[in-house]
Amino acid sequence: MVDLKNKLSENGLKITPQRLIILEAIYSIDHPTADDIIKYIRKKHSNIATGTVYKVLEKFVEKGLIKKITTDKDVIRFDGIMTPHHHLYSIDSDVIKDYEDEKLDNILKEYFSNRELPGFDIEEITIQIKGRFNN
């Protein structure tokens, strides 16, 4: 259990009930959309303004507490896991699964350390693996 209050103050953010429950939602739901978070909170009997959720999420991204996940749908999803990892995307559905692979990360790191991209400073490399879940 992460200390949510610490998480906020560490990053110079005021502690508010709204921020705490939004953080809680992010850690409870897998790659949530803003709307998933709003529903999570309302289910808990607390109300919250949609604008607040969007603004808080934006601030969290800015402060590095969470990341946006890119999808080819027109909804933005968020990810509370900040350790390096990649994503598996289902072609048939909206499911996104985390994919951690240290070995792969090392291969990429090695590859790009010997290969400058002219006119571009690399900050982060993530892999999108599209396919089908076949449980």
Next chain:
Amino acid sequence: MVDLKNKLSENGLKITPQRLIILEAIYSIDHPTADDIIKYIRKKHSNIATGTVYKVLEKFVEKGLIKKITTDKDVIRFDGIMTPHHHLYSIDSDVIKDYEDEKLDNILKEYFSNRELPGFDIEEITIQIKGRFNN
């Protein structure tokens, strides 16, 4: 200059002026949004209904003429280049640049040929490289 009419009929699509000019727009604009395409067409004095553009783009994706590009904005972009390639994303702006790297593709191919992901059939692997353009 690609033969746009052929491109359509090859894929079993009826040839219409709307589809031709949308294709032309895709090949003329770098990673356009639907709106970019609409503006391109209107600038050419032809009018077109927005719904038509969206529907045609969807059909093109379905038939494999173009791809959707994932961004962390809430707009969808399209890409007419179907040969395998990756993308450089600017952190500060909306600029997206193509990145082709056959050597990298081979490394990935090799790596994933020896590594089954349990419960997942890989269709396509793309890399997103985020950073800053420093021309």
Next chain:
DNA sequence: TTCTTAAGTGAGAATTATTCTTATTTAGAC
């Protein structure tokens, strides 16, 4: 503790991107 104030929030309107509906038009097979 109380005061102060910048920062945060609520409520709902506004905007933007996308999808849907229905009537009309058209490409292409015959």
Next chain:
DNA sequence: GTCTAAATAAGAATAATTCTCACTTAAGAA
């Protein structure tokens, strides 16, 4: 040229996100 399924236009509807502005609150200072 006819016919029909497919495509398009126009604009309404929906969905996601942003904006505005008045009110509230967290947290540092007194």
